[in-house]
Amino acid sequence: MTKLALTLSINGQRHEVLTEPHRTLLDVLRTDLGLTGTKENCLEAECGVCTALVDGRSLNACILLAAQCQGREVLTIEGVGRDGQLHPLQRAFIEHGAVQCGYCIPAMILSAKAYLDEHPTPTEGQVREALAGNLCRCTGYQKIVDAVLAAARKLAD
């Protein structure tokens, strides 16, 4: 098996990675780079906990080959806050008690960010639809939706 030498741009930083072709962005993030904020669960693009943003769009890192990310900008939860400050979405999740076990939350925040970046003033229904690809088994979603709507208002100010 020929290994591939990949140059990946993750959270604004360049990383050189030598890896087998079958390894996914999720494998490389968690195992090679130690960026474990991106979670692993179903590995079938159903649960959404592996959500990362590539060129600003949300996708499931569990079914994206790392090789397909060359030349593109990857954003994970580790890159969402700036200069040690939480992103308004992260702050809103804490303030609204939207986090219980926490496993789905990094992905929730990334999906919400991708949506808000394009739709700054969503309705509650739109927020729910935007998060349809992210499962949470604890919260019942209401506080997550409340947090996203609050963050949207904050970001719009």
Added chain:
Amino acid sequence: MSFEYHEPTSVAEAIDLGARFGADGCFLAGGTDLIIHMRRGKLHPRHVVSLHRVPGLDGIDANGSVAVGALVTHRALERHVAFHGRLRALVEGAEVVGGHQVRNVGTVGGNIVNASPAADVTPVLLALDAAVTCAGPEGERTLPLDGFLVGPGQTALRPGELLTSIRFSALSERSATAFLKAGRRRAMEIAVVCVAVRLTLDAAGERCTEARIALGAVAPTTRRARGAEQALVGQAPTQKALREVGRLAAAESEPISDVRASARYRTLLVETLVTRALTRCLARIRDTAS
């Protein structure tokens, strides 16, 4: 999963690789089905040929007749302004595929080649009489989508051949389309039944001159209900006539019972959804005309 990885940068190079690897190779588009099938051990190609650096396969040309590149994502389909009028069923089909994460990468060409009997966009394309263009070592050929779908996961694509685009005619005035899907939940759901229809009325708006009815998840492939289509031609589109056409479409479907629904329930859904989708088409035609 274990394979050699290739990134061609032109259609010609992709076809060369396809021809070289034959049945040992697989083209990779969005990967939303392929990677999962490979991980489950259902597919184990020795060579994966990624198409994401091949230019020219992700465009939509809607000036006159419509050409959709095989690598157009569901997201791009949903958002294209040309599909917000008479061709709205394309948006309605695309926007219920998976979540945003899947629609951002999953492609129309991949959806066709994956040949799921429950595909959402394929019935819409069947209702539009779409044709698919495939490129291979022996050149290019264009064939009707109806007939291209052979069985679950099976198409008429030859080993090494690449689906490059999907084409269909623009709709005439007094035409409209509609798509409806029934599932156990509103998002992230494989269709229990889905229905795509296209309806054309005569100049007076009194009789149907053409109808297409395509069904998903009620047969080994997505497919048309031709008897029901025929029965509508020349008829006045009364509620009674549309209900009868729904019954005919239900009689033509051959659903199975599985974990998501019984065959009986699926048959009932076809009847209701076909009537409802045709009613919606009619309203859309009349809205545009008034």
